């Protein structure tokens with residue numbers, strides 16, 4: 001049997017600074033350590049001056065040394081750092097470890113670095129007598145509950161400088177540091193405790209190192225020992241999401257037994273998709289263990305995102321997992337169901353397709369009132385298709401809640417004539433809209449799959465549809481009621497049936513809805529993620545200002561908040577620039593992209609984003625002329641195949657993606673929001689403006705490190721809110 005090697009979360013700090021060839025040597029070293037720890041070439045020894053003889057160093061190369069903790073009873077090693085020879089010895093001498101008496105975590109700390117950070121923080125705070133402590137309202141004894149030492153806790157609650165507090169938090173062992181960060185973001189002690197620790201055993205044996213390894217609060221990476229898992233663990237800086245789940249992410253992804261649908265919310269970049277991917281793996285593995293023949297449906301809004309998710313799932317769990325998990329964007333799923341159900345193979349059209357608009361134009365001529373096309377479309381989508389209404393009588397009595405404008409019974413009759421005429425016109429041309437496909441698919445699925453009616457013997461018919469036991473839904477905020485009806489019809493009511501993740505601030509399609517109206521009840525079963533893993537504090541601040549103060553619903557009809565969001569790292573401030581001509585704006589953009597390249601950002605790590613479709617084509621042209629290699633990301637583009645070029649796309653297309661550097665161009669009052677949105681009237685105007693705000697929030701929050709925003713003429717009022 002090979003020796004167990006686990007990776008401490010401190011390890012990432014020294015490892016991420018290594019270059020690729022040294023990283024490979026570290027992997028070789030770990031494999032050797034697992035196979036033959038007694039190998040003389042490893043030079044495994046206790047250096048002089050350490051606080052505990054179990055602290056060891058070992059040879060990685062002539063120059064590099066690993067620092068390890070030896071576990072008792074030949075239990076293996078904890079890998080803590082890889083450093084140049086002399087530094088490794090100094091570091092080993094400062095290292096302290098032990099089982100925390102409160103949390104039971106295996107705490108490993110660089111005691112000197114922690115001591116320095118706290119001394120500096122206290123001395124900076126002593127020069128700010130008027131400022132209140134960052135952890136205002138938190139008491140030292142609250143911090144004790146997270147296993148923080150008395151002494152340190154007393155000093156932490158007195159720190160008045162936020163940056164200093166964050167520096168100390170970075171030196172505290174895993175759970176303790178996370179707790180301080182969460183509390184500094186204004187979250188309540190109880191809530192944070194439940195997130196990070198939730199339960200501790202009554203009598204912790206501080207002498208039992210091996211027992212501490214398995215506690216999630218130890219934040220150790222326990223690999224199965226294969227080189228693949230080890231490499232993933234060691235590459236934690238690149239693939240951190242595969243292994244270092246936040247304890248709350250882990251609990252949401254791996255918990256069994258919710259009595260019904262569960263909902264996870266959180267701002268951009270808080271790891272919702274990552275949590276959903278782990279959840280899908282967990283559910284699929286559970287079905288495997290149970291010997292079930294059912295599958296997990298993983299659905300999201302766009303095709304590009306479904307492709308990304310499939311790639312990430314494969315990376316996490318290997319291609320075999322895809323036999324158990326169907327990853328498909330919701331509109332393709334609806335088309336599939338139509339094919340299975342009634343054999344039709346439509347090519348759906350968007351609502352703004354010229355032939356669809358023409359059909360509305362012709363149909364409305366038959367009405368007594370002069371109905372506006374945008375009103376007709378929203379009434380049709382949000383009342384008729386949302387509820388699956390097929391008969392006039394149903395429409396006459398249907399609930400129109402949330403529609404704003406009241407209409408009389410006679411007007412309903414008039415509207416129904418328009419809807420009938422509209423569908424006839426589409427049918428005659430063999431056309432159908434996307435939302436119509438979804439509505440029809442939902443009806444078919446409910447008929448073929450009457451799982452809520454045990455009296456019906458539907459065994460034969462049911463087999464025509466895929467058998468889904470669970471569904472995981474990403475980008476939930478953008479799904480239409482017909483999509484929800486479809487999902488509900490495909491997945492029987494049961495424990496852990498639906499796992500829904502989304503961020504209402506990122507809604508860029510459709511309107512707010514209340515899930516419970518479609519048979520999906522999540523009240524009392526939802527959590528919010530608050531740690532932003534993607535964006536720097538500066539970019540997060542900018543994005544929050546775009547979205548902040550504008551209440552959006554949370555799929556349960558309640559206001560959703562972004563309060564408490566925090567990022568784990570800092571970076572350059574976002575840059576905003578106005579120009580007199582679009583030629584000047586585009587020339588400056590080319591310069592900006594080159595300047596990012598000079599600081600080490602590669603072309604594929606950059607994205608240029610525009611509100612207008614037309615803008616994308618222009619940008620591709622002008623940037624190519626300026627000598628910047630670019631390519632457009634369109635519907636279904638496989639980004640991995642694009643090569644060494646800057647990605648150019650619309651704001652809609654940017655959903656769910658991320659880049660080191662993002663340039664948003666054309667953020668002028670003329671283009672953002674576009675004219676047609678400004679011309680809208682209630683009841684559709686507010687929701688349309690909220691979607692534009694959502695688009696800007698989505699676009700800005702794609703950036704990890706650099707964000708640049710430009711416009712020609714007058715800046716958009718949405719931007720003014722962010723800069724104000």
Ligand SMILES: Nc1ncnc2c1ncn2[C@@H]1O[C@H](COP(=O)(O)OP(=O)(O)OP(=O)(O)O)[C@@H](O)[C@H]1O
Nearest residue numbers: 240241244245246268269270271272273274533656
């Ligand atoms: N526990 C984690 N540790 C490190 N990185 C993480 C973790 N969870 C997520 N990430 C990283 O954070 C980034 C954002 O994650 P993800 O795409 O899941 O967020 P999201 O909430 O779905 O974002 P959005 O709503 O903006 O699309 C990704 O780069 C992801 O790999």
